[in-house]
Amino acid sequence: MKAMRGRPSADDCLAARFKAGDARAFDELVEIHLDRLFAVAFGALRDREAAEEVTQEVLIRLYRQLSTSRAPSRLRPWLYRVCANLCIDWQRSRKRQPVTVELTEVADSLSAPDPTDAASERAFREAVYSVVRGMPRQQKMAFALCHFAGMSVAEIAEVLRCAPATVRVHLSRATRRLRDALSGEAGDERM
Numbered sequence: 001m002k003a004m005r006g007r008p009s010a011d012d013c014l015a016a017r018f019k020a021g022d023a024r025a026f027d028e029l030v031e032i033h034l035d036r037l038f039a040v041a042f043g044a045l046r047d048r049e050a051a052e053e054v055t056q057e058v059l060i061r062l063y064r065q066l067s068t069s070r071a072p073s074r075l076r077p078w079l080y081r082v083c084a085n086l087c088i089d090w091q092r093s094r095k096r097q098p099v100t101v102e103l104t105e106v107a108d109s110l111s112a113p114d115p116t117d118a119a120s121e122r123a124f125r126e127a128v129y130s131v132v133r134g135m136p137r138q139q140k141m142a143f144a145l146c147h148f149a150g151m152s153v154a155e156i157a158e159v160l161r162c163a164p165a166t167v168r169v170h171l172s173r174a175t176r177r178l179r180d181a182l183s184g185e186a187g188d189e190r191m
Contacts, residue, residue: 011075018066026066029075030059036149037083043144044087054086077158080149084141084159091137124182131181135174138162142170 008016011032017025037058042051061082065072072078132140138160145156153171157164 009074009076015066015075026063029062033076033079034059037079039148040080040083040144041087043148044084044140045090050090054083054090057086058083074158077155080145080151080155080159081161084145087141088137127182131178132174135177139170139174139177142167143174146171 014025041054
């Protein structure tokens with residue numbers, strides 16, 4: 001939820017309530033962000049256990065930050081920046097193994113042939129995974145934050161600590177990669 005200029009967001013209000021002693025406010029923050037944080041982590045890591053660990057670590061860090069006087073000034077971008085950084089750290093610790101993005105929802109929404117059987121659907125998904133595996137890390141993260149966390153370009157820019165124009169370039173290039181690769185697979189130029 002975006003805050004109006006000069007007004008704190010719902011997240012920031014919940015953080016303030018938690019700092020004032022309302023333990024339920026933290027539970028509400030977890031409820032709001034848990035699924036999206038997991039989706040971003042899973043989208044970047046393509047490993048359920050690792051995504052669960054990253055999500056848990058993000059929430060632990062949130063609890064610690066809110067328990068100190070160093071609480072982030074804007075909570076949502078801070079949360080997803082921590083999530084993105086932990087995903088990058090996890091990837092580095094795994095000796096740069098190939099990373100894929102779970103694109104079930106995105107693949108379903110792409111203009112693609114209507115798979116008439118399980119084999120063609122599986123082939124289409126594999127084609128999508130193959131394209132995403134080849135994307136640079138920043139493109140993958142921008143793509144995951146956009147499609148799994150539903151973040152705006154400005155929010156993604158804040159999370160990735162880059163200019164909004166850079167985010168638009170990452171998203172455009174990721175979309176172009178998918179379009180170019182899948183247009184041959186799908187035989188459909190509508191994307």
